[in-house]
Amino acid sequence: NAGVTQTPKFRILKIGQSMTLQCTQDMNHNYMYWYRQDPGMGLKLIYYSVGAGITDKGEVPNGYNVSRSTTEDFPLRLELAAPSQTSVYFCASSYGGSSYGYTFGSGTRLTVV
Amino acid sequence: AQTVTQSQPEMSVQEAETVTLSCTYDTSESDYYLFWYKQPPSRQMILVIRQEAYKQQNATENRFSVNFQKAAKSFSLKISDSQLGDAAMYFCAYISGVNSGYALNFGKGTSLLVTP
Numbered sequence: 609n610a611g612v613t614q615t616p617k618f619r620i621l622k623i624g625q626s627m628t629l630q631c632t633q634d635m636n637h638n639y640m641y642w643y644r645q646d647p648g649m650g651l652k653l654i655y656y657s658v659g660a661g662i663t664d665k666g667e668v669p670n671g672y673n674v675s676r677s678t679t680e681d682f683p684l685r686l687e688l689a690a691p692s693q694t695s696v697y698f699c700a701s702s703y704g705g706s707s708y709g710y711t712f713g714s715g716t717r718l719t720v721v
Numbered sequence: 722a723q724t725v726t727q728s729q730p731e732m733s734v735q736e737a738e739t740v741t742l743s744c745t746y747d748t749s750e751s752d753y754y755l756f757w758y759k760q761p762p763s764r765q766m767i768l769v770i771r772q773e774a775y776k777q778q779n780a781t782e783n784r785f786s787v788n789f790q791k792a793a794k795s796f797s798l799k800i801s802d803s804q805l806g807d808a809a810m811y812f813c814a815y816i817s818g819v820n821s822g823y824a825l826n827f828g829k830g831t832s833l834l835v836t837p
Contacts, residue, residue, distance in 0.1 A: 650827030704823050712766035
């Protein structure tokens with residue numbers, strides 16, 4: 609009954625470093641998403657995937673990359689971290705279709721200093 | 722592009738009272754879904770209630786109900802008999818269509834304070 613698992617929960621990066629935020633789901637959902645949440649703001653879509661091997665950009669994709677080699681995993685890669693990427697990152701999954709809500713992970717708080 | 726607007730950054734309600742959180746949205750689609758999510762300090766995103774646009778009847782989930790006005794593109798959340806545990810950020814969200822991967826579009830949120 610794990611749902612969507614995100615790791616790590618917290619991370620501090622130095623400017624210019626790279627890292628991968630991990631996301632895995634065990635519900636056999638086809639659709640997966642990465643969002644970022646800045647203070648006082650709603651969630652903004654970074655990337656999404658409609659199935660293994662298929663990804664597409666969301667509203668704020670710059671500075672990030674994703675891959676989807678399996679149904680379960682959808683890692684988010686930050687290259688050359690910048691202070692503007694300080695945020696809380698959420699991974700989510702869904703069966704797809706407008707009627708389904710999402711299952712969210714618990715989030716990763718990332719600070720770039 | 723679809724937009725979701727929550728005009729109340731903060732709201733306050735006394736325990737056991739009723740509060741209404743406002744949300745408006747903009748879309749050219751005729752069939753869609755709307756959601757309210759709750760985010761407590763734990764950061765977890767919790768689905769509160771959802772509304773199907775083609776249904777006239779307003780959705781209800783225990784103490785939570787919506788007032789859905791399709792023509793006005795308004796989707797407000799009413800919380801009755803407010804409890805201390807209702808204190809959280811509340812986000813209104815609209816789900817886009819298949820061309821956008823059924824992505825959720827969120828408003829900026831309303832912070833709800835519940836006072837004893």
